[in-house]
Amino acid sequence: MKKMNIYMTGVGGQGIGMLSEILVRAVNYAGYKLKAVDTHGLAQRGGIVVSQLRIGDGINSPLIESGDADLVISLERHEALRAMNSMLKNGGTLVWYDTSWQPLSVRTGQDAEVRSDDVSSVALKKNVRNLRVYRDNLPDTRMQNITLLSEIIKNSLISGLELSHCEKAMKELMNEKLFVRNLAVLKD
Amino acid sequence: MINYGELLLRKESFSEIVIGNTAIVRAMIESGVRVVTSYPGSPTPEIATAIATIPVEKRPFYFEFSTNEKIATEIAYGASVNGHLSCVFFKSVGLNVAADTLVQLGHMNLIGGMVIVIGDDPGAHSSQNEQDNRHIAKLAYIPVLEPSSPSEIYTYFKAAAKLSKEKNMPVILRLTTHTCHQKELVNFDAFEPQHVDNTPLFDRSNGPYIPITASVFPMKRRALSRLNEVASDKFLKDLNVFINNNSKKGIITAGTTYLSVMDVLESVPDKPDIFKLALVYPLQLDDIVEFINLHDEVKILEELDNVIEQEIKTAAFDKGVKCSIKGKTDPEDFVGEYTPDKVREILSRDWPDIVKPAEKNSNDKPVPARPPQLCPGCGHRSAFYAIKKALKESDIKVGDIGCHTLGFLPPYNMVELLMSMGASTGIASGLALFNKTRKVVCFLGDSTFFHAGAAGIVNAIFNKHNITLILMENGTTAMTGHQEHPATGRNFDEITEKIPVKQMLEGMGVHKILEVDTYHQKKLTEAVIEAVNYEGFSVVIAKHPCMLKFMKAQKRKSDAPLKQVKIDQVLCDRSNECINSFACPSFYRNPDGSITINKDLCIGDGSCIQTCPVTAIKY
Numbered sequence: 056m057k058k059m060n061i062y063m064t065g066v067g068g069q070g071i072g073m074l075s076e077i078l079v080r081a082v083n084y085a086g087y088k089l090k091a092v093d094t095h096g097l098a099q100r101g102g103i104v105v106s107q108l109r110i111g112d113g114i115n116s117p118l119i120e121s122g123d124a125d126l127v128i129s130l131e132r133h134e135a136l137r138a139m140n141s142m143l144k145n146g147g148t149l150v151w152y153d154t155s156w157q158p159l160s161v162r163t164g165q166d167a168e169v170r171s172d173d174v175s176s177v178a179l180k181k182n183v184r185n186l187r188v189y190r191d192n193l194p195d196t197r198m199q200n201i202t203l204l205s206e207i208i209k210n211s212l213i214s215g216l217e218l219s220h221c222e223k224a225m226k227e228l229m230n231e232k233l234f235v236r237n238l239a240v241l242k243d
Numbered sequence: 244m245i246n247y248g249e250l251l252l253r254k255e256s257f258s259e260i261v262i263g264n265t266a267i268v269r270a271m272i273e274s275g276v277r278v279v280t281s282y283p284g285s286p287t288p289e290i291a292t293a294i295a296t297i298p299v300e301k302r303p304f305y306f307e308f309s310t311n312e313k314i315a316t317e318i319a320y321g322a323s324v325n326g327h328l329s330c331v332f333f334k335s336v337g338l339n340v341a342a343d344t345l346v347q348l349g350h351m352n353l354i355g356g357m358v359i360v361i362g363d364d365p366g367a368h369s370s371q372n373e374q375d376n377r378h379i380a381k382l383a384y385i386p387v388l389e390p391s392s393p394s395e396i397y398t399y400f401k402a403a404a405k406l407s408k409e410k411n412m413p414v415i416l417r418l419t420t421h422t423c424h425q426k427e428l429v430n431f432d433a434f435e436p437q438h439v440d441n442t443p444l445f446d447r448s449n450g451p452y453i454p455i456t457a458s459v460f461p462m463k464r465r466a467l468s469r470l471n472e473v474a475s476d477k478f479l480k481d482l483n484v485f486i487n488n489n490s491k492k493g494i495i496t497a498g499t500t501y502l503s504v505m506d507v508l509e510s511v512p513d514k515p516d517i518f519k520l521a522l523v524y525p526l527q528l529d530d531i532v533e534f535i536n537l538h539d540e541v542k543i544l545e546e547l548d549n550v551i552e553q554e555i556k557t558a559a560f561d562k563g564v565k566c567s568i569k570g571k572t573d574p575e576d577f578v579g580e581y582t583p584d585k586v587r588e589i590l591s592r593d594w595p596d597i598v599k600p601a602e603k604n605s606n607d608k609p610v611p612a613r614p615p616q617l618c619p620g621c622g623h624r625s626a627f628y629a630i631k632k633a634l635k636e637s638d639i640k641v642g643d644i645g646c647h648t649l650g651f652l653p654p655y656n657m658v659e660l661l662m663s664m665g666a667s668t669g670i671a672s673g674l675a676l677f678n679k680t681r682k683v684v685c686f687l688g689d690s691t692f693f694h695a696g697a698a699g700i701v702n703a704i705f706n707k708h709n710i711t712l713i714l715m716e717n718g719t720t721a722m723t724g725h726q727e728h729p730a731t732g733r734n735f736d737e738i739t740e741k742i743p744v745k746q747m748l749e750g751m752g753v754h755k756i757l758e759v760d761t762y763h764q765k766k767l768t769e770a771v772i773e774a775v776n777y778e779g780f781s782v783v784i785a786k787h788p789c790m791l792k793f794m795k796a797q798k799r800k801s802d803a804p805l806k807q808v809k810i811d812q813v814l815c816d817r818s819n820e821c822i823n824s825f826a827c828p829s830f831y832r833n834p835d836g837s838i839t840i841n842k843d844l845c846i847g848d849g850s851c852i853q854t855c856p857v858t859a860i861k862y
Contacts, residue, residue, distance in 0.1 A: 067615065068844075079426055083260055090392075091426040093262075094368070095285060100649065100722070101828055102615030113509065116502035117425050120583045122604050137610040154843060155831075158613040159653065162822045162832050166611035177607050196843045227245040 056087055058111035059213065060119040064138045065130030065200075066156045067104045073228065074128070074200035075106030078213075080224035082110050085215045092117035103134060110213075126212055128203055131156050133169045139177055149178060150186040150206050152199045186210065190243075194236065201240040208241075218242070248296035252303075256433040263393040263422045264289035266429050267360065270400035272303055273434045276330050277355070278322035279306045280315035282694065283723035284334030285369035286423035287362035291735070292724070299736045303436065308726055308735050311664070311694040312337035316344050316359070323355040324452065326444030328404060332360035336663065338376050340695065348413040349384035349469075350462035352449050356407035358400065359385070359415045365546045366580035368420050371644075371663065373578070375547035380415050380524050384466040386473045387415045387524040388482075389498040390422055394429045399521065402482060412469050417523070419546070421499050421580070474525040482521035483530070488514040492594070493538040495531065495555065497523050500546050503586040511597055515542070523551060528558045535559060535566045542593060543570045546581040569593060614652055619829045620794070620848035622761040622787025623647045623715055627655040628825050628854065629764035630684075630713065630785070633771035638682040639674050643667040643696070645688035646722045646789075647715045654826050658686065665695025672699070672708035682775045683710045689744055690720035690728040697747070703780045704752050711774045716744055716786035725792045748782055755781035762787055762850050794846050806862055807845040808852065810838055814859035825854040 061078070065071040072093055079091045087110040094104045107119050124142040127149045129135035135151035143149060153171060160166040171187065178185035188206050193199065208218050221241060226234055250259055251269050267290055271279060281291060294306050305322075309315035312333040319329035331341075338345065338361055348357065364370040380387045386406070390399040396418065403414040451458040473479065484501070492515035496504050501519045508514050518534045520526070535541050535555070543552045552570035559568055571577060572593075579585060590598040617624045627650045634640070642648050642658030643666065651658035660670060671685035687696045692714060703710060720726040727733045729742040748756055755777045757770040767785060774781040808829075810821075815838065822830045822838060829845040830838055852860045 066613070068618070079260055083428065089260075089427065092421055092424050093426075095289070095424055100615040100618060100646065101613075103613050115505035115509075116499065116583050117427075118421065118503070118582045118584075120506075120587065121601060133610050133613065136608060140607065140610065141604055156828065156841065156844065157831060158611045159616065159826060159828075160611045162826070162828075162830055163654070163819075164832060164836075168832070168834075169608075169610060173608055180607060230244060 056111045058109065058114060059126065060124045061108040061110070061126045061128065061213070062119055062124035062138055062142045063106040063108070063128045064134045065104055066134065067101050069104070069130040069156075070197055070200040071104045071106050071130060074130070074204065075108065076228055077204065077221060077224045078108055080227060081216060081220040082108070082213065084220040084223055085213070085217065087215075088112055088114065090114045090117040103137070126150070128207070130154070130199055130203065132171065132174065133158060136169050136174050136177060139174070139181065139183060143181065143183060146182045148184040148186065148212055149174075150188065150203055150212065152203055153187050153189040154199065193240065198237060198240045201237045205241050205243065246296070247293060248298060248301070251293065251297055252301060254433060254435065256431060258428055258430045260426055260428050261393055262289060262424055262426050263396040263418060264424070265293040266393040266397040267400050268293040269431050270397045270404075271330055273432065274401050274404035275328055275437050276304050276358075276404065277327035277439065278319060278329040279304050279332070280309050280318045280329070281332045282309055282312045282315050282337060283720055283726045284337050284362070285723060286364060286418070286420040287332050287334055287360065288723045288726065289423070290332055290360070291726070295735070306735060310729060312341040313344055316341040319357055320344065320348060320351070320353070323353040323357040324351070324445055324449070325355065326440070326442070327355040328357070328408060329355060330358045330360060333362070335361065335363045335370055335374055335376060336372065338379055340664065342379065345379070346383040347454055349466045350454055351452065352411050353407065353413060354411055354444060354449050356404060356411065357413045358403045358407055359413055361415055361417050362423055363417060363419045365419055371661065373547055375550065376417060377524055377550045378548065380417075381550070384470055385413050385415050386470065386522065387417050388521055389417045389523045390521075391497075391499050391501050391519075392422065393425055393427050396422060397429055397431065399482065402479065406473070406476070406479065410469050410472065412466075417498075419499060470525045473522070474527055475529070479522050480527060480530065484517070484519035485534070486517040488516050490515045491539040492516070492597075493518060493534060493541040494544055495520065495534065495541060495551065496544040497521070497551070498546060500544050500581040500586065503581055503583040504544055506583045507587045507590060507598060513597060515597070520551070526551065526554050528554070531555055532558055532562050532564060535564050535568065538566050540567045540569065542590070543568065544581065544586065544589065548577060615649060616652065616828055617646065617649050618791045619827055619844050620790035620846045620850060621646070622717055622785075622790065623650060624825065624827060625764050625787065625850045626713070626715060626761040626767060626785045627657045629761065629767040630771050631655060631657060632768045633775065634682065634684060637680075638684060638775070639671075641667045641671045641674065641683070641685040643685070643687045643691050645691055645715070646717070647686050647688055650686070654824055664691050665699055668696065668699030668703050668710070668712055671710040671712075672703050672706070675708050675710045684713060684771075684775065685710060686713050686715055689714065689716040689718065689730055690726075692744055693729045693742075697751075700748070700753070701751055708780055709778060710780060711771070711777070712780070712782045713771070714744060714782060714784045716784055717789040718786075719789045719792055721789045721791065725789065745784060753780060753782050755779065756784065757782070758784040758786065760787055761785045764853055790846060790848060805845070805847040807840060807842060807847045808849060808860050808862055809840055811859045811861060812837060814857050816857050816859075818856055820854055820856055821851055821860060825851055827851055
């Protein structure tokens with residue numbers, strides 16, 4: 056199967072680990088071979104958290120080379136731009152949730168906050184398909200990761216990955232209550 | 244939900260997507276390991292997370308988090324000389340703590356066998372250095388196996404256990420951050436639980452176990468001769484990977500570097516031959532020299548130090564090998580993880596005809612850096628905010644390892660020196676010598692207090708050092724994922740008697756102890772002023788439970804919405820104390836300069852309310 060490099064990013068505490076674990080299991084159900092790796096430890100305290108997932112035949116390292124990601128998934132606006140700059144291929148796809156967890160230097164006014172337009176303009180320059188996600192009716196902010204998953208499936212961003220694969224993975228990873236609530240978001 | 248505990252004990256063979264830290268637990272079970280010990284440290288603590296999925300009554304081995312790595316190693320050693328196959332695991336720098344005991348183990352007759360699992364951290368993702376522990380393995384005469392993936396962690400652990408039992412010697416399984424946390428589908432074998440024998444088999448005639456005087460040389464000779472046997476072990480040879488591309492060029496590599504090499508060479512038409520070593524100490528030099536002799540040019544690609552390179556070049560010199568052997572040529576070759584990016588950089592430099600360099604990324608719009616920070620509601624934030632008010636800029640602040648280390652970051656700048664676990668009191672004591680003008684304050688976490696901090700405190704009392712220790716008591720081992728410690732009242736499996744920090748300090752003879760909840764910021768400021776003005780050794784226990792742990796427990800109990808704070812925009816005079824000095828990440832600066840609350844982040848702890856000079860922060 057054709058190779059695909061998926062780079063997931065966000066801020067510690069946003070639920071990247073769960074999103075990554077769902078995708079890892081779901082692409083397995085979709086019939087892909089895979090290698091993956093998550094950030095653990097120190098960075099989880101409010102720093103940048105990254106999960107990498109490489110799918111297809113003949114993959115060795117779980118680490119994606121710079122500028123070699125086909126798909127970047129970001130749970131946060133600053134991190135969307137950062138990952139697009141360093142990891143995304145020209146002509147790749149960016150799917151990101153439009154929330155801003157301001158880094159300290161932005162809160163103190165030393166640096167400008169990244170705006171949604173900044174993401175769009177760089178995407179245009181790099182010929183990147185730019186999918187911004189935002190939902191104002193989310194029952195819980197911790198479900199922002201599932202809205203991105205929903206966008207990935209709706210737009211068939213991972214060929215062969217279907218809702219049923221994700222549903223099966225979520226059932227394995229969540230208790231019944233969480234599963235029901237997150238599934239509703241996934242299907243919304 | 245998936246039941247990992249059931250999977251790990253399953254008798255039939257199965258396949259599952261797991262991280263390396265989970266795969267290793269199945270290998271322990273299949274190998275018949277009876278005792279496992281550890282002290283938490285990245286990248287290894289998830290091994291314990293996997294162990295915890297097996298209910299204690301079904302767990303086929305004893306597990307404990309010991310108070311530090313040295314004690315963990317000693318328990319595993321004690322179990323092994325009593326006939327039980329044991330395993331100890333810890334992080335890279337944890338080996339330094341264990342070293343005093345560990346360097347002796349290669350000399351001992353470990354009748355039960357013992358596997359030492361080290362989580363090295365190339366790239367220093369969560370450690371204070373990148374130390375290459377192959378050096379210490381050499382110093383201690385202990386063989387090292389180095390897997391590259393979860394599947395190899397599983398098979399190499401079993402090989403290490405087998406070798407250790409056969410030769411009654413310790414064997415190191417050297418993991419790295421990106422083998423521990425790598426995920427893939429692993430095929431696990433079927434197994435039949437073996438009958439266990441709890442008879443204490445310790446017998447001093449299996450020794451000597453007393454490494455002094457006349458026994459030292461014979462024990463050392465035995466260690467060296469066992470290493471020689473390992474260097475020609477047929478079973479271990481079978482773990483090596485040889486990829487023949489009919490090339491006159493060859494690459495010798497090991498561990499995750501092998502994965503990077505394979506990916507970088509994927510699109511290369513004329514691929515070099517590849518020899519991946521499973522055993523990185525001692526080297527099986529006959530096979531390596533044979534490989535080298537087949538080639539005109541061989542590149543050795545190894546992460547961190549040139550350990551393999553030095554040995555191979557020595558052997559090549561002795562055997563009069565003609566082939567050109569290229570190792571590390573630049574100091575940068577010793578630095579950082581050998582990711583595919585790094586391997587491409589090195590190979591395109593050394594073999595530009597074969598490997599192309601990466602295209603440079605255009606960085607059109609730089610993004611502000613995002614260093615890690617204390618969580619919303621963290622008691623350490625209140626502590627640093629309050630303590631800063633008690634100290635002069637010129638006072639010297641020494642930090643220790645743990646979440647509170649993050650106090651080095653702006654705007655607090657409350658940690659100016661950092662070394663290793665428990666080092667802060669000793670360093671502070673040294674800074675206080677001849678020093679009449681600048682107060683010296685040191686910090687220590689509660690888990691670290693038990694780990695290696697107590698000895699420095701006893702010394703400060705014994706030798707009358709004039710320093711103030713601020714003990715940041717959050718009731719857990721927070722940074723590594725909330726493990727219990729001796730003052731929490733629980734061990735890994737059950738309720739246990741608390742060993743309270745304050746009572747220990749009193750028992751040691753500390754006369755000046757002040758205890759304040761860090762959310763009482765004014766009281767904490769006053770306590771620190773009082774303590775630093777005390778002549779002699781003083782302690783402030785700055786306590787507040789870890790709010791990350793607390794909130795996780797709360798969310799499990801109730802779905803009720805959080806009572807978050809808000810900012811009264813009429814009262815707010817934009818002094819920005821909340822964002823510039825208190826600096827909770829929940830504050831949000833709007834384009835017009837007004838401050839609001841990020842509802843994704845605020846946990847409603849309210850510790851910020853007291854920081855606002857015009858009382859604009861309220862519920």
